[in-house]
Amino acid sequence: MLLRGLSWLVAFQLAGTALNVLFFPVIPGPILGLVLLFIYLMVRGGVNEPINEAASSLLRYLPLLLVPPAIGVMAHVADIKADFWAITGSLVISLLVSIVFIGWLMQVLIKRQARKKGGV
């Protein structure tokens, strides 16, 4: 079962790579594979067990798989030092302001939808 699901995921990734070369050079292959799999699930109307099993097994270890590429930050110590305050300032301010804006927007939109439904 696990093997069959993994084969599907690999097949979608390879299809994504083909699409990347053929039509969408700016969108990474794995992302196109993700979109293809999403469309497949929509058309199918559900997640079959092999894909579900393989996906949850892989996603459980996602942080581990990200460790090797993340270690590359070793090469960027100078870049971080040069822009330390710009990075810290923009990350912190933008995330705090955005959280408030998004929370407020969602709350307003949900209340409006509820009012509309109540009015009909």
Added chain:
Amino acid sequence: MTLEWHAALDAVIHHPLFFVGLTLGVYQLAVAAYDKTRWIFLQPLLISMVALISVLLLLGIDYADYKKGTGLLSMILGPATVALAVPLYLNIRRVRQVLWPTLITLFVGGLFATVLGVALAWFFGAETMILKTIAPKSVTSPIAMLVAEEIGGAASLAAVFVMITGIIGAMFGVELLRILRITHPAAQGMALGIIAHGIGTARALQESEEAGAFAALAMSVMGVLTAVLMPLAVALIA
């Protein structure tokens, strides 16, 4: 009889599986530390990074060698990224009733967060490479790293920005929203999921099941929207 200690050590360090073994070991220690303490700072990815970089520096090993030695793990990253389609599909199905408020908030809010982050970094005088790396800061790490690399930033640095954003967002997000009387579970979930991705989703789940569901959805959709639209937008501007 003298044992060939040096030869044995040498053979172990230069074995093709050495770096995979080292990474697996360090990662499991980091997960154990997180499980034991539940401290939000002890994100396994972040702790593994710090520990492994220290080891590599100590042993005087180049990143290029380490990267080559962990190709096995990197190879599985592609299918794992494809697998993100499954939670995306399941989450979208769960919140069909409020689909429009959700999608509008995702699009407007996601764009707002992205533009604000880049604009501030630019205003503070950061370099172009840093700007391109900050752009995908609010998305889940695998996608942020792919996107950063695609548009001319640094994948590894993107992982660090993503972690920082996630940790701070998860630490202060809910409290900040509560002070401003934004208490609807869906609103809390969306804010945490869009900004603080996986770490924020875990925090939203502590608030309520509903907040967690919205956070998971927001994180999935935000990731895919960013992955598809950001490279296109950058290609258009440049």
